[in-house]
Amino acid sequence: MLRLLHTADVHLGARHADMGEAAAAQRERQFAAFKAAIDLALTERVDLVLVAGDLFDSNVQPRRSVERVAAELARLAEARVRAVMIPGTHDVYDRASVYRAYDLPAMAGSSGPTGLITLLTPERPWVHIEALDTVVHGPVFATKRAPYSPLRDLPAAIAASPGATWRIGLLHATVAIPGRVEQDEVVITTGEIAASGLDYLALGHWHSAQSARAGAVTFAYAGAPEPVAVDQDRAGKVLLVALDERDGRRSVVVEERVVGRTRFAKLDIDAGSVASQPDLVARLAAHADPELVLDVRLTGVREDDLDLEFSEIEVALKASFLRLRLRDASMTAPVAGPLPPAETVAGAFLRNLGERIAALEAAEQGDTSAAAELRDALRLGRLLLAGHEVTL
Numbered sequence: 001m002l003r004l005l006h007t008a009d010v011h012l013g014a015r016h017a018d019m020g021e022a023a024a025a026q027r028e029r030q031f032a033a034f035k036a037a038i039d040l041a042l043t044e045r046v047d048l049v050l051v052a053g054d055l056f057d058s059n060v061q062p063r064r065s066v067e068r069v070a071a072e073l074a075r076l077a078e079a080r081v082r083a084v085m086i087p088g089t090h091d092v093y094d095r096a097s098v099y100r101a102y103d104l105p106a107m108a109g110s111s112g113p114t115g116l117i118t119l120l121t122p123e124r125p126w127v128h129i130e131a132l133d134t135v136v137h138g139p140v141f142a143t144k145r146a147p148y149s150p151l152r153d154l155p156a157a158i159a160a161s162p163g164a165t166w167r168i169g170l171l172h173a174t175v176a177i178p179g180r181v182e183q184d185e186v187v188i189t190t191g192e193i194a195a196s197g198l199d200y201l202a203l204g205h206w207h208s209a210q211s212a213r214a215g216a217v218t219f220a221y222a223g224a225p226e227p228v229a230v231d232q233d234r235a236g237k238v239l240l241v242a243l244d245e246r247d248g249r250r251s252v253v254v255e256e257r258v259v260g261r262t263r264f265a266k267l268d269i270d271a272g273s274v275a276s277q278p279d280l281v282a283r284l285a286a287h288a289d290p291e292l293v294l295d296v297r298l299t300g301v302r303e304d305d306l307d308l309e310f311s312e313i314e315v316a317l318k319a320s321f322l323r324l325r326l327r328d329a330s331m332t333a334p335v336a337g338p339l340p341p342a343e344t345v346a347g348a349f350l351r352n353l354g355e356r357i358a359a360l361e362a363a364e365q366g367d368t369s370a371a372a373e374l375r376d377a378l379r380l381g382r383l384l385l386a387g388h389e390v391t392l
Helices: 017-043 063-078 154-160 190-194 277-285 310-316 345-362 368-385
Strands: 002-007 048-052 082-086 117-119 126-129 134-137 166-172 200-204 210-214 217-221 237-246 249-258 263-270 289-299 321-328
Touching: 002 017, 002 200, 017 048, 017 063, 017 237, 048 134, 048 166, 048 200, 063 082, 063 117, 082 126, 082 166, 134 154, 190 210, 190 217, 200 237, 217 249, 263 277, 277 310, 310 321, 345 368
Parallel strands: 002 048, 048 082, 082 117, 134 166, 166 200, 200 217, 263 289, 289 321
Antiparallel strands: 002 237, 126 134, 210 217, 237 249
């Protein structure tokens, strides 16, 4: 049996400009997740650690950050656990590459042809690990955008490389989805995966953990071990992969393991049950957790006198969550009474709004936010026309 730990898209050193004061803390969370992945590899006594690109968020990294990564890789080397890495599209192997500026395997104390830490490059697209009877193929390019599919020449590369029981692929690429990813930097197809001759293809680039099969080949994305953005609710994991052969039959088992600290939760609140803004703040505060990204949606029908300012609520609870997101999907209560005659300005106005709302809601790809705004306008218009005082 061959046991792997597969990770990718750690994005160490990400700036997180959208997170303001929390950016530095999020960078530390990402490094903590990488460290947790190394801890897991050692605890599980895996044979090989695979890093499928974008270990760094960019090629501009201070030496101290690279040294921290090298120290974690050195822990693997000290335990005689091998690691194979490839550059990605953020830490691309161009002339300014962080991997050209720093010899990461050497800094980890294990470089050279027989070293335990290996970086695959355009000049070294595969490595034969004799002790594991395994060849890892990682065709990469010296440009961010691939001139052709990295799987194009893989069958020929396998034929030219030493024989081994296990053939592992390591790529930073997008699996083609018609109409969605044609413009991505590196694109492969399930047909190419199926024809690759690999036993397992470890992928990076998508930040959500997922696995599938193409022909006889199992392929998987490990996802980011800690979310790079707060909407990546399938991130936070690494993969433990077991390859086995018994009675001539091969099997590949992929198991997700959580290493990130960020948790995600969704909460729907009936607007009709909310008495006031302080009431809503108190109800949300009951879910306080600094590791939680809480996505709150206000639903149902809200009363006319319910006055909520979401930006104020988010500020009031900023310290209680990693991120709080509030969305208003509620509807305003309809105003009773007959419409003014159609030939009047008021009647024409209200009917026109009603028709536009109906068209938006009936559209297959209807704009719900636009419909909600028009429903508000219709409610306010009817209140004003009925002589009610309205505060905007």
